[in-house]
Amino acid sequence: MSLFAEQLAKDAQAVFFNLNEFGELHTIEGRQMVIVIDNDELRERQANSTNPDDGIHDAEILFYVKREDFQQRPAVDSWLTLDGKQYRVASAQEDEISYTIALRATGS
Structure with a gap:
């Protein structure tokens, strides 16, 4: 990745995951992380999905998390x-x- 592309990715990450912008603190697997929940995107993916086995049809939450904050x-x-x-x-x-x-x- 070029230096320009790397800087652009860093800038986008800094804004997108910013708690004053789109980011929210949530606890995932016992660790607090900044994530961005996007249920509008989930509904759009569900509406556009043609494969009922892709997992999106029965999903109820879609979120983005920084790779560096998530183990894998x-x-x-x-x-x-x-x-x-x-x-x-x-x-x-x-x-x-x-x-x-x-x-x-997963049910009740």
């Missing part, structure tokens, strides 16, 4: 605890700076 990309169908509630990972994608994770409820 979670596996689909693995368990993840968000704010004390257990979920199954419906999908997990990554880019240069973040993971996009969709979660589905």
Whole structure:
């Protein structure tokens, strides 16, 4: 990645995950992290999904988290605890700076 692209990614990360902008503190797997919840994007992905087996159809939360704050990309169908509630990972994608994770409820 070029120096310009690296700086652009750092700047985007600094704004996007900023607590005064889009970021929110949540507890994931017992650790506080800044994440960005985007349920509008989740609804858009659900509306545009043509594959009922992609995990998005039954997801209820979609969020972004910095890769550096998360140990590794979670596996689909693995368990993840968000704010004390257990979920199954419906999908997990990554880019240069973040993971996009969709979660589905596990029932009562």
